[in-house]
Amino acid sequence: MIINLLQEAEEELIKAASYYEQQQSALGIEFIKEVRRTCNLISASPKAAAKVRKEIRRRLVRRFPFSVLYQEGEDSIQVIAIAHQRRKPRYWAKRP
Numbered sequence: 001m002i003i004n005l006l007q008e009a010e011e012e013l014i015k016a017a018s019y020y021e022q023q024q025s026a027l028g029i030e031f032i033k034e035v036r037r038t039c040n041l042i043s044a045s046p047k048a049a050a051k052v053r054k055e056i057r058r059r060l061v062r063r064f065p066f067s068v069l070y071q072e073g074e075d076s077i078q079v080i081a082i083a084h085q086r087r088k089p090r091y092w093a094k095r096p
Contacts, residue, residue: 001043002076006095012082016066034061035082038068046072053093056080 005013013035021028038061042049049057049070058067061082069081069092081092 001046001072003039003043003070003079004076005079006081008092008095009079009082016064016082016084020064031061031064031066034063035066035068037062039079042068042070042077046070046077053090060085 013032017028017031019028020031038059042057042059046057049059052058052069055071056069057072058069060067065085067081067083067085068079069083070077070079072078080095083092
């Protein structure tokens with residue numbers, strides 16, 4: 001399935017990767033790789049993750065305290081947020 005990121009989710013991904021890159025060289029790239037790996041798992045089995053609200057599901061990112069929140073459509077998956085697990089719970093809830 002095709003994965004599309006909301007603009008806000010893409011901005012979260014870039015912001016987090018930039019932060020990790022400032023902490024240690026190449027760590028930002030490792031973060032992006034893990035998010036991509038998570039998205040590939042979602043694409044392969046979209047219903048495998050637990051629902052957190054109505055049709056929104058959450059899959060944890062390995063090695064980093066982030067989750068990918070998404071909604072499955074007929075022929076694509078919409079990533080709603082790349083959310084830090086310990087900050088601002090449910091801030092993404094008002095996104096489409």
